[in-house]
Amino acid sequence: MTRSPRPRRPLIVPSVLPADFARLGEEIRELSDAGVDRIQWDVMDGAFVPNLTFGPDVIAAARPHSDVPFEAHLMVINPDELLPRYVAAGCELVIVHSEACTHLHRTLGRIRDLGARSGVALNPHTPADVVENVLSETDLVLAMTVNPGFGGQAYIPAVERKVARLRRLIDDSGLPVELEVDGGITTETIPGAAASGADVFISGSWLYAHPDGKPAAVRQLRAAAAGRYQGEAA
Numbered sequence: 001m002t003r004s005p006r007p008r009r010p011l012i013v014p015s016v017l018p019a020d021f022a023r024l025g026e027e028i029r030e031l032s033d034a035g036v037d038r039i040q041w042d043v044m045d046g047a048f049v050p051n052l053t054f055g056p057d058v059i060a061a062a063r064p065h066s067d068v069p070f071e072a073h074l075m076v077i078n079p080d081e082l083l084p085r086y087v088a089a090g091c092e093l094v095i096v097h098s099e100a101c102t103h104l105h106r107t108l109g110r111i112r113d114l115g116a117r118s119g120v121a122l123n124p125h126t127p128a129d130v131v132e133n134v135l136s137e138t139d140l141v142l143a144m145t146v147n148p149g150f151g152g153q154a155y156i157p158a159v160e161r162k163v164a165r166l167r168r169l170i171d172d173s174g175l176p177v178e179l180e181v182d183g184g185i186t187t188e189t190i191p192g193a194a195a196s197g198a199d200v201f202i203s204g205s206w207l208y209a210h211p212d213g214k215p216a217a218v219r220q221l222r223a224a225a226a227g228r229y230q231g232e233a234a
């Protein structure tokens with residue numbers, strides 16, 4: 001069987017959602033110094049999800065404070081018009097929701113045409129098969145392990161079955177598509193997500209609240225995932 005190349009180690013990516021928005025530049029520098037692999041911006045439009053967060057100008061203002069790649073998780077209905085602005089703001093990866101795009105295949109192609117990598121996110125109830133016909137257009141699949149809109153929610157273990165199904169779809173395709181999980185990720189929940197086949201782990205409230213600081217949180221998450229990670233050299 002053809003297997004898709006996977007990252008050599010689990011990738012740990014913090015969500016900026018729990019940050020102190022009054023000092024975002026410092027917050028971004030702290031995250032970078034903690035050894036994270038990327039930084040995720042949770043972009044919420046107040047319509048697809050009942051919360052409002054970061055416009056592209058906020059992300060652009062934070063961009064000079066770090067060399068770590070930025071990803072934008074767009075929880076936005078029909079995001080096509082906004083894509084150029086998030087890419088111009090410095091996001092190397094732009095993730096859209098399958099449930100929010102009328103023409104998902106076209107939207108993913110537009111992200112790549114803008115010079116960024118593309119990702120597609122699935123809410124907990126959305127079946128894995130939704131991505132089958134767009135795998136060649138995407139660089140990442142994000143399986144939400146909470147319902148999107150807020151940080152600090154409990155991990156939904158039932159999503160692990162879908163993560164395992166997505167793993168098989170990606171492996172069978174032979175394409176270099178990352179598999180990301182997001183929501184309720186802690187040292188308790190990350191082993192199950194890693195064992196199911198995830199490569200990339202978003203952590204927000206647990207990472208920020210760690211009593212020994214962000215570098216310790218990142219190290220502990222990476223170690224807890226690595227014990228169950230089945231990835232191999234790309």
Ligand SMILES: O=C(CO)[C@@H](O)[C@H](O)COP(=O)(O)O
Nearest residue numbers: 148149151152183184204205
């Ligand atoms: O996309 C989202 C929420 O919509 C996530 O990025 C969460 O914000 C992750 O935060 P925790 O669940 O780790 O607090």
